[in-house]
Amino acid sequence: MLKRSLMTPGPTDIPPDVLLEAAQPSMHHRTPQFSAILAKASKGLKEIFQTRGPVLTLFSSGTGGMEAAVANLVLPGEKILVASIGNFGERWGKIAAAYGAQVEKLYYAWGQAVKPAEVDKRLRANKDIKLVFTQHNETSTGVCNDIQALAKVAHKHGALLVVDAISSMGVIPYFTDKWGVDVTISGSQKGFMIPPGLAFIHLSSRAWQRVKRKKQAGNHGYFYFDLTAARDKLKDPKSPTSPWTPSVSLVRQLKVAVDMVVGEGMEALWARHHRLAEAMRAAVKALKLEFFAVANRSDAITSVKVPKGIDGAALVKKFRDEWGVTIAGGQGDLKGKIFRIGHMGYAEEKDIIQAVGVLELILKEMGYKFTLGVGVTAVLKSFAKK
Amino acid sequence: MLKRSLMTPGPTDIPPDVLLEAAQPSMHHRTPQFSAILAKASKGLKEIFQTRGPVLTLFSSGTGGMEAAVANLVLPGEKILVASIGNFGERWGKIAAAYGAQVEKLYYAWGQAVKPAEVDKRLRANKDIKLVFTQHNETSTGVCNDIQALAKVAHKHGALLVVDAISSMGVIPYFTDKWGVDVTISGSQKGFMIPPGLAFIHLSSRAWQRVKRKKQAGNHGYFYFDLTAARDKLKDPKSPTSPWTPSVSLVRQLKVAVDMVVGEGMEALWARHHRLAEAMRAAVKALKLEFFAVANRSDAITSVKVPKGIDGAALVKKFRDEWGVTIAGGQGDLKGKIFRIGHMGYAEEKDIIQAVGVLELILKEMGYKFTLGVGVTAVLKSFAKK
Numbered sequence: 001m002l003k004r005s006l007m008t009p010g011p012t013d014i015p016p017d018v019l020l021e022a023a024q025p026s027m028h029h030r031t032p033q034f035s036a037i038l039a040k041a042s043k044g045l046k047e048i049f050q051t052r053g054p055v056l057t058l059f060s061s062g063t064g065g066m067e068a069a070v071a072n073l074v075l076p077g078e079k080i081l082v083a084s085i086g087n088f089g090e091r092w093g094k095i096a097a098a099y100g101a102q103v104e105k106l107y108y109a110w111g112q113a114v115k116p117a118e119v120d121k122r123l124r125a126n127k128d129i130k131l132v133f134t135q136h137n138e139t140s141t142g143v144c145n146d147i148q149a150l151a152k153v154a155h156k157h158g159a160l161l162v163v164d165a166i167s168s169m170g171v172i173p174y175f176t177d178k179w180g181v182d183v184t185i186s187g188s189q190k191g192f193m194i195p196p197g198l199a200f201i202h203l204s205s206r207a208w209q210r211v212k213r214k215k216q217a218g219n220h221g222y223f224y225f226d227l228t229a230a231r232d233k234l235k236d237p238k239s240p241t242s243p244w245t246p247s248v249s250l251v252r253q254l255k256v257a258v259d260m261v262v263g264e265g266m267e268a269l270w271a272r273h274h275r276l277a278e279a280m281r282a283a284v285k286a287l288k289l290e291f292f293a294v295a296n297r298s299d300a301i302t303s304v305k306v307p308k309g310i311d312g313a314a315l316v317k318k319f320r321d322e323w324g325v326t327i328a329g330g331q332g333d334l335k336g337k338i339f340r341i342g343h344m345g346y347a348e349e350k351d352i353i354q355a356v357g358v359l360e361l362i363l364k365e366m367g368y369k370f371t372l373g374v375g376v377t378a379v380l381k382s383f384a385k386k
Numbered sequence: 387m388l389k390r391s392l393m394t395p396g397p398t399d400i401p402p403d404v405l406l407e408a409a410q411p412s413m414h415h416r417t418p419q420f421s422a423i424l425a426k427a428s429k430g431l432k433e434i435f436q437t438r439g440p441v442l443t444l445f446s447s448g449t450g451g452m453e454a455a456v457a458n459l460v461l462p463g464e465k466i467l468v469a470s471i472g473n474f475g476e477r478w479g480k481i482a483a484a485y486g487a488q489v490e491k492l493y494y495a496w497g498q499a500v501k502p503a504e505v506d507k508r509l510r511a512n513k514d515i516k517l518v519f520t521q522h523n524e525t526s527t528g529v530c531n532d533i534q535a536l537a538k539v540a541h542k543h544g545a546l547l548v549v550d551a552i553s554s555m556g557v558i559p560y561f562t563d564k565w566g567v568d569v570t571i572s573g574s575q576k577g578f579m580i581p582p583g584l585a586f587i588h589l590s591s592r593a594w595q596r597v598k599r600k601k602q603a604g605n606h607g608y609f610y611f612d613l614t615a616a617r618d619k620l621k622d623p624k625s626p627t628s629p630w631t632p633s634v635s636l637v638r639q640l641k642v643a644v645d646m647v648v649g650e651g652m653e654a655l656w657a658r659h660h661r662l663a664e665a666m667r668a669a670v671k672a673l674k675l676e677f678f679a680v681a682n683r684s685d686a687i688t689s690v691k692v693p694k695g696i697d698g699a700a701l702v703k704k705f706r707d708e709w710g711v712t713i714a715g716g717q718g719d720l721k722g723k724i725f726r727i728g729h730m731g732y733a734e735e736k737d738i739i740q741a742v743g744v745l746e747l748i749l750k751e752m753g754y755k756f757t758l759g760v761g762v763t764a765v766l767k768s769f770a771k772k
Contacts, residue, residue: 011413061631249636
């Protein structure tokens with residue numbers, strides 16, 4: 001017997017009602033029944049994105065949503081700026097390069113945050129750059145960028161800001177309209193608490209102008225990720241739908257999950273995630289572990305350096321195979337050097353207590369020196385404060 | 387109370403074990419557990435595709451799989467041949483045009499099949515065409531093309547054949563290796579009996595050569611649908627996986643469904659679908675209705691002209707809303723003029739008996755003249771013959 005839970009930066013655990021929705025009999029997608037579900041889910045997405053504009057659902061992972069932004073916005077040979085602080089930031093650069101863009105790289109060491117003043121400088125030096133790509137929460141490092149400041153800087157130079165908010169939406173405060181973000185992308189398996197397979201995207205009216213310009217030029221080099229087609233099919237007042245066959249079961253789950261998120265309320269939901277992250281950070285400090293993120297530690301995940309003398313891969317494996325709790329290791333060069341504990345989506349106080357308890361037991365077994373109980377005590381103190 | 391079933395050309399009904407698999411708690415995708423599931427599902431896909439080569443799973447609808455073929459194979463400005471017999475054939479033309487290809491069109495009236503001799507003639511007249519795109523079963527019309535003959539013709543001219551087998555794979559006999567098909571695409575919500583959201587693709591070694599050539603040229607204009615990346619990640623012997631986050635719940639359902647399909651055996655499965663289609667066709671004849679497909683009637687779906695004086699849209703609606711059986715109407719210009727009954731996937735003899743029974747009751751109510759019972763009697767006679 002082993003109770004299993006996911007405390008990774010996505011996929012996250014899924015609430016039972018959302019799981020059971022996937023076990024409902026098949027439904028055809030060209031029916032009033034499905035249109036009603038898609039319409040309700042799309043309405044909830046607007047609340048979660050904090051926007052009045054439509055949020056489109058794409059039938060792909062988050063990476064497909066990122067590609068949709070590049071495919072629909074970037075002109076061939078165009079110079080763009082990628083402000084990267086980790087693995088997913090670098091993915092922006094790779095996608096744009098695959099589309100023939102000239103990528104101006106403002107790449108930070110992993111663990112750092114983007115400095116808006118440096119984006120400003122880079123845009124001043126490259127007046128031809130009209131698109132800036134970055135992350136809100138960088139999943140590989142647990143660092144959060146200041147999107148409001150970055151939007152301001154981009155707009156000052158007449159550029160649009162494109163943000164991957166895949167692991168932050170529905171977790172950390174994000175205001176699409178208030179901040180004036182031009183393109184925002186998210187995915188289903190993080191704050192949305194449903195299985196992977198859906199991406200969400202919102203575009204500002206400025207961004208739609210650009211999409212129109214590229215599309216009119218013809219030979220645009222995309223089809224499945226055609227955002228104009230997706231928008232036109234969704235806004236059909238008679239029967240909102242999607243241009244291609246939608247992932248029906250995932251959309252049904254989305255509707256149930258979005259109802260839960262909106263029902264909790266965005267302020268309460270953000271506060272919950274902050275509470276969990278604060279407790280996790282208190283435990284890390286009490287255990288005298290070292291944070292990997294040196295700036296803007298995210299409320300979505302906590303990244304921690306593996307202590308000297310401890311086998312990082314073995315630690316992650318023990319969590320999963322001996323204790324039933326799946327956490328994440330490091331990506332790329334960080335493999336074995338950090339571990340990442342997600343506290344997003346269907347996560348609450350009890351999950352932090354147990355995860356820190358397990359962490360202590362594993363660290364003790366692996367020879368790390370500390371007083372057993374200081375981690376969970378710090379967690380309890382953090383929660384007792386409220 | 388209304389028992390609901392789908393008899394559309396996809397999505398199809400889903401077996402209970404496959405439905406329940408989606409209600410299993412979340413699983414992380416970078417784990418030995420998920421790799422084992424993906425490996426088993428991929429092995430079954432080879433059996434269903436009748437190939438020794440790898441079958442890749444993409445996380446999109448079937449249209450995404452079609453785009454993957456175009457994106458990875460077609461060079462910018464290249465002339466290609468599309469042999470179309472319906473809505474999905476024309477989609478090949480649209481995708482290729484979006485990628486800047488010159489589309490040579492061999493478009494037949496809907497209801498017809500591709501004539502291999504005419505493809506031969508077209509390729510003789512256009513020696514620069516090295517890619518031919520077509521459908522196995524054209525979902526919009528219920529006509530099946532002779533893929534074996536088309537592969538022979540394409541190869542005679544040194545061209546590759548790319549086949550959309552989305553609604554035929556696991557339904558109608560298809561032999562990827564024996565016929566030498568170069569690219570074969572399918573999707574999850576038809577013969578595979580799982581919800582929409584997955585596409586499958588197989589490439590011959592000749593097709594892989596072409597993919598390599600395009601990729602080496604750089605700026606290739608795709609990322610999410612990078613077939614080379616998908617192949618390399620899947621063949622990793624240590625832990626087969628996918629380059630981007632996979633749709634975990636759908637892959638788990640795929641594994642269960644593929645076990646069922648392979649367990650039935652391909653010969654038995656094809657024979658079952660033939661038996662169902664024969665009974666449906668016997669009913670259409672007995673009811674003196676007119677087939678829409680004038681050539682190669684498919685064993686996947688039966689398309690029927692709406693009799694004069696009957697409202698086609700109302701007929702489809704009555705099926706769904708009054709009788710709980712969802713069938714499909716016509717697409718494009720055929721809206722209201724035909725109806726299509728799918729008999730694929732999780733479908734058996736009893737489903738045909740009830741669907742024809744419902745059809746008779748609706749036709750009678752709508753004023754079509756016939757002797758009540760002749761349809762179901764023809765169905766029973768067809769089944770009794772075996």
